[in-house]
Amino acid sequence: MIQNVYMPARCIVGENAVMNNSSVFSAYGKNCLIVTGKSGAEKSGALGDVEAALEKEGIGWAVFNEIGENPLISACRKAGEAARQAKADFIVGIGGGSALDSVKAIAIYASNPELAPIDIYKRVYANPPLPVILVGTTAGTGSEVTGVAVLTNDETGLKKSIKGEDCYGKVSFCDYRYTASMPYSVTVSTALDAFEHAIEGFFTEKCVGVELLFAEKCIPVIYKCLKKLAEDKTVDPALRKPLYEGSIYAGLIINTCGTAFPHPVGYVLTENYGVPHGTACAAFFAPFIDRCARFSPEKTKKFEEMTESIDEAKKVIASLVDLKGIKISPELAHKYSERWAAAIPGNFASSPGSLTREEAEKMLTEI
Ligand code: NAP
Ligand code: FE
Numbered sequence: 511m512i513q514n515v516y517m518p519a520r521c522i523v524g525e526n527a528v529m530n531n532s533s534v535f536s537a538y539g540k541n542c543l544i545v546t547g548k549s550g551a552e553k554s555g556a557l558g559d560v561e562a563a564l565e566k567e568g569i570g571w572a573v574f575n576e577i578g579e580n581p582l583i584s585a586c587r588k589a590g591e592a593a594r595q596a597k598a599d600f601i602v603g604i605g606g607g608s609a610l611d612s613v614k615a616i617a618i619y620a621s622n623p624e625l626a627p628i629d630i631y632k633r634v635y636a637n638p639p640l641p642v643i644l645v646g647t648t649a650g651t652g653s654e655v656t657g658v659a660v661l662t663n664d665e666t667g668l669k670k671s672i673k674g675e676d677c678y679g680k681v682s683f684c685d686y687r688y689t690a691s692m693p694y695s696v697t698v699s700t701a702l703d704a705f706e707h708a709i710e711g712f713f714t715e716k717c718v719g720v721e722l723l724f725a726e727k728c729i730p731v732i733y734k735c736l737k738k739l740a741e742d743k744t745v746d747p748a749l750r751k752p753l754y755e756g757s758i759y760a761g762l763i764i765n766t767c768g769t770a771f772p773h774p775v776g777y778v779l780t781e782n783y784g785v786p787h788g789t790a791c792a793a794f795f796a797p798f799i800d801r802c803a804r805f806s807p808e809k810t811k812k813f814e815e816m817t818e819s820i821d822e823a824k825k826v827i828a829s830l831v832d833l834k835g836i837k838i839s840p841e842l843a844h845k846y847s848e849r850w851a852a853a854i855p856g857n858f859a860s861s862p863g864s865l866t867r868e869e870a871e872k873m874l875t876e877i
Contacts, residue, residue, distance in 0.1 A: 539599020652761015
């Protein structure tokens with residue numbers, strides 16, 4: 511198989527990456543818009559570091575802090591307008607996947623005022639997006655290294671990705687210390703997301719060569735951290751660095767391999783029941799790994815070598831997934847399944863054994 515690996519994100523990795531490399535910002539202009547959620551960027555210390563770096567370089571900035579979880583297209587468009595008002599030459603996203611994904615869309619809206627909100631999915635616009643700089647504060651999505659942004663359509667409440675060469679950050683600052691302020695619950699849900707990326711990508715046929723090396727590197731590390739999170743019920747600070755690094759490797763895997771069925775099936779739990787993204791995907795770990803054992807036995811053996819027996823892994827993941835008693839009837843599951851029109855030839859087909867719509871509906875009723 512020919513592998514088409516594309517990973518153009520420039521990552522500056524390590525403690526004090528932002529402050530020690532403030533000159534990097536100057537390469538992109540004299541004014542910027544910083545985009546964050548409500549409070550995570552500040553609590554993490556990343557916002558303070560970025561402001562100090564910009565100050566040092568004599569760069570002006572404005573802050574837009576209205577990005578919520580699972581970013582809405584309307585918020586991205588509004589921030590695009592804020593970028594134009596601030597005469598921003600570039601955008602800095604600080605936060606978890608929500609803030610980082612949002613800036614990839616904001617950069618497009620900022621330079622294309624005529625673009626109708628929903629037309630961002632058409633991926634056709636007159637002007638190139640503004641340059642984007644990413645500063646991650648969660649250890650989950652790997653958005654720092656992916657050419658993907660997951661956006662929520664205000665009208666339908668459904669999540670859909672945009673992807674492409676214009677969706678990469680120019681530079682990503684990766685300093686694991688910014689993840690230290692995440693509470694236990696966010697640490698768990700984001701770590702589950704990183705784990706799902708690594709294993710869903712690992713079990714696709716595209717995971718060969720360099721992607722396989724990434725999987726071998728991060729699956730044991732993330733799994734060990736998840737097991738410790740499950741045992742301790744609190745976050746040992748020593749987990750922050752391996753979890754963050756693991757999430758970046760996992761991002762590199764999905765960037766080439768994509769995700770499998772737990773992602774689109776999990777979206778239903780986020781869209782309709784407010785379950786955090788990583789927890790929602792990991793809710794389908796057990797049926798996923800069972801299918802892998804059936805249709806991809808060699809890789810399952812390798813998965814067990816990297817972690818533990820699949821029975822033990824299922825117990826560990828289940829102990830971290832709290833769905834607060836959600837129950838979905840067959841009728842509702844059938845209604846939700848209309849959303850998977852694109853996933854059936856996509857993520858479902860790339861999953862071991864190629865999942866059908868009916869099988870996915872059944873999974874929803876069995877959570
Ligand atoms: P998130 O939605 O970005 O953040 C979750 C929560 O954690 C927010 O309340 C946030 O607060 C808070 N937070 C973030 N960093 C913190 C810190 N250091 N200290 C304290 N609180 C902090 O979560 P995420 O899981 O990283 O991102 C999920 C989004 O990414 C979803 O929309 C998902 O679909 C998408 N995603 C993207 C990719 C990709 O390749 N691009 C892959 C998988 C998933 P504030 O809101 O106040 O900041
Ligand atoms: Fe994800």
